[in-house]
Amino acid sequence: MSRPITAPRRGLALLALACALGLPLSAPAADRISGNAFATRSEVYAPHAIAATSHPLTTQIALDVMKAGGSAVDAAIAANAALGLMEPTGNGIGGDLFAIVWDPKTQKLYGYNGSGRSPKSLTLAEFQKRGLKDIPPHGPLPVTVPGTVDGWFALHERFGRKPMAENLAPAIRYARDGHPVHEVIAYYWNASVPRLSKWPGFKEQFTIDGRAPRTGEMWKNPNLADTLEQIAKGGRDAFYKGEIAHTIDAYFKANDGFLSYDDLAAHRGEWVEPVSTNYRGYDVWELPPNGQGIAALQILNLLEPYNLKSYGFGSVEHLHLFTEAKKLAFADRARWYADPAFSKSPVAKLISKDYAAQRRKLISMDKALREVQPATPKELDEGDTIYMTVADADGMMVSLIQSNYRGMGSGMAPPGLGFIFQDRGEQFVLKQGHPNSFAPGKRPFHTIIPAFVTKDGKPWLSFGVMGGAMQPQGHAQIVINLIDFGMNLQEAGDAPRLQHDGSTEPAGQATVMSDGGELDLETGFSYETVRELMRRGHSVRFAHGPYGGYQAIMVNPHGGYVGASESRKDGQAAGY
Template identity: 45%
Template sequence: MSNNGMVATSQPLAAQAGLHMLLQGGNAVDAAIATAAALNVVEPMSTGIGGDAFALVYLAEERRLRALNASGRAPYALNLNYFTEKDLKEIPLKGMLPVTVPGTVDGWSTLLEEHGTMSLSQVLEPAIVYAEDGYPVTEIISQQWEDCVPLLEAHPASAETYLIDGRAPWPGEVFRQPDLARILRLIAEKGRGVFYEGEIAEAIVRFSEENGGLLSLRDFEEHTSTWVEPICTDYRGFKVYECPPNGQGLAALLALNIVEGFDLTSMRHGSSQHLHLLIEAMKLGFADAFEYVADPEFADIPLKGLISKEYAETQRVRVDSKRAAAEVEAGIPPDVGDTVYLSVVDENRNAVSFINSLFQGFGSGMVVEGTGICLQNRGALFSLDHGHRNRLEPHKRPYHTIIPAMVFSDDQLFLSFGVMGGMMQPQGHLQVLVNVLDFDMDAQASLDAPRFRCISGRKVRVERGIEEPVRTKLRQMGHDIKTSEATLEFGGGQIIMIHPENNTLLAGSDPRKDGCAVGY
């Protein structure tokens, strides 16, 4: 709780980096970039300058909300014919083929130039210090790192950069990243140009060529972030905003629209009926997202119709209140997501809801030698179906899982929040929002509550906190319920709430991660 500014994210050291910017007089944008850069260092399997970013930015004085799409595009040289000629039926999850142009650095630079008050060198300094001096690896991060050892072992530069004598760092062990520190300092001194037009771009392209990739200098030189119009729905009098496609925030809005037609407060929170309705609504939301979400520069997406209340009514009648639907017509993209999310609100109530990601743990598994840069594998989410909106095309952005969100009440910012975790993200948004807006939970309680995760068809995983009698009833309703002990598969959320009466900041940080919310 705080009267001034607040930062919430998945790593305490990263939260401190953002708080330091606020204490130095910086605004929410300055703090968000400092936090994101620090996360690049202290949570390297989840995020980095080899990945992408999306942001919602609220400018309090102007009462204006903006959305930034800082996701990268496919190489010009990569198209469907490439896979046909090589008789490849799907895009590999690892290696250079799923690597798209990293959008993070341009996103940071764009945000700072337009809405920040500090320089790139100022906001990157905490991350550089952590990389140079080292930092103690936290317990959950050590566990995630250990899961990625086989991937890192497969590539010499990856193993040399991110393993210690062939193993992941132990909890509490100090880990240093001198190569990444040098690269971050180079960006701090020379700006985004060195990443997209200078020696860093040249190093990545050279590495790509040596390892079977198709990235070119042209791909980097022509990369830009894009300011886009946020998409919105009204849920019980609250306006819920997400970034538009190519992000999957649409899925969360579609599910909310369906759920709005049910009286959830007449049900016990966590009851079989409550969870059944959310699960079925989420399945319908995903079905449409997998069909329609794509790069809007390449495909027509009927957003107005999809988000309309009329369409929600037609979808709602498809929900059987007593029985789980067997299948919905949609493919299920890869579902192992490693991402970081952060939220910042400053003393003037400017706010940033920001998400940064490599997609899967250590992304493509490819670390550019001598740089510490791990390249993302977002291209794995393209479709190879020639008739699909999200089909692979040169210089196109793929379906994206990462989605920041904000909620307004009576045109006043009420929530800045997000939930990391691949396909869990819109499901997390739905569950957290219902917890707050329907069941009146506070920020922390909304994140603490046990979650479900739709897999495909009737398959649903649930946390052990969902009571056994409820699990039994859901099975009787036709759901294929599996209880999972892997808390990270249910995402990790951060939330900052602005009290509508006294303007106080109240925050929560997900216990499934190592993070915290800090304020002053």
């Protein structure tokens, strides 16, 4: 999801209650109701296996799969398939998928880039002919090939133990029998219906008499059940080369679209090597572009020499330094992150300590940067979403993120298939010569990023924070909360977050930051800190909602795992 919608009223109600009771709100990592120095809810401990997803029912599905002998990858696939049904506001088989897997047998990490490419018949000239300066957020033009189903089968081929038909069975059953819609999902669904109902197939398949399902109301999707059954029986080719693909081809031909059967048939995701930086003795791992994961590594490199622990969580120094590091990393993100098949990204240099030292000279402790230029080629010479994580009894850990991009995606829902296509192509730039310029058969800049942390070559943490440009900012904040500020796994996610907005973007018209942008602060930071940030030149806003969604699993040094789930969403961490 690119720009999350305003948060549900629940968060405001909790804030009002705390204020009415006279409870402190500025204590670091304080519980938002009691003010005590513990998280909103406890960490979850489990001796054998654990799952943390954004929906309680999908967490239970993942546990059931592992109890029946499935691997963490089997469980992740089963949960992700169900999330496409239960949380269509964030993901589905019309979107893309990325994953990092720790394999206990080989004692190494494996990365998978499951992003799809633009239609081969669509050109930059076509957008120019239509007088467009940006790719529209909805409708047929931003649609790219969905990579999720291919990603499931690639992961399963290497790490799965259960038949794919068994992994997809829970989602099929819930799609036919129904499930109650959860609160946050119902909120976002309701917000999406007015925007997307004009697109063919959406209203018929994703509303109840033209409206979104309400909290607690039962939702069924028999069309999606039929689609998943075809995939369960026919494998990934049932989606990319079978009847489903022909239906998709006919649908886009009839609705001013360009995605074709040939585009689907040609799709393949790819295994990629994760990249890392060491932060205070911990190796933090991300996937290389076309995603934005290395921005988190750049932020951490820039901040490492500063003694954040001595400044304290929520101090003006902590928030100021983080914001300035983010600005520097995002300037490079706008210039250098793109599909490497079309534009080479100097990843090794961007995430090096020497480069961070060079760029760190631009940071002032007393004044906010208003403009930031990316590194030049000489200096570098040598993209709603769900996040989930699963760990099994054998030590396999999966960090997986999946998305339709903006809200419920493009709104394009082929008849009888029960899913919506992503609008990830909106992230292309309609400008010749830009690294992320639109081209046929090209992968767009991607916001969704899974993360992983190892310590001394052993798995330590599988985690992610969904939410557009918030994601690398969220990744870095979680790492800092755990390592610098000594928070536990749940506290690290519950602690108030900041989000800087307004950096130069790698998408759309790629406008350049000239005013320092805006700093969004979640409730929980002191007014003294806010005032001092403003004195240093930051434009501070109090925004409700754009702070992402966190799930995490940590290896328990005493055996088993520790889990945490986002308190701002409907999710659950649970194990056995």
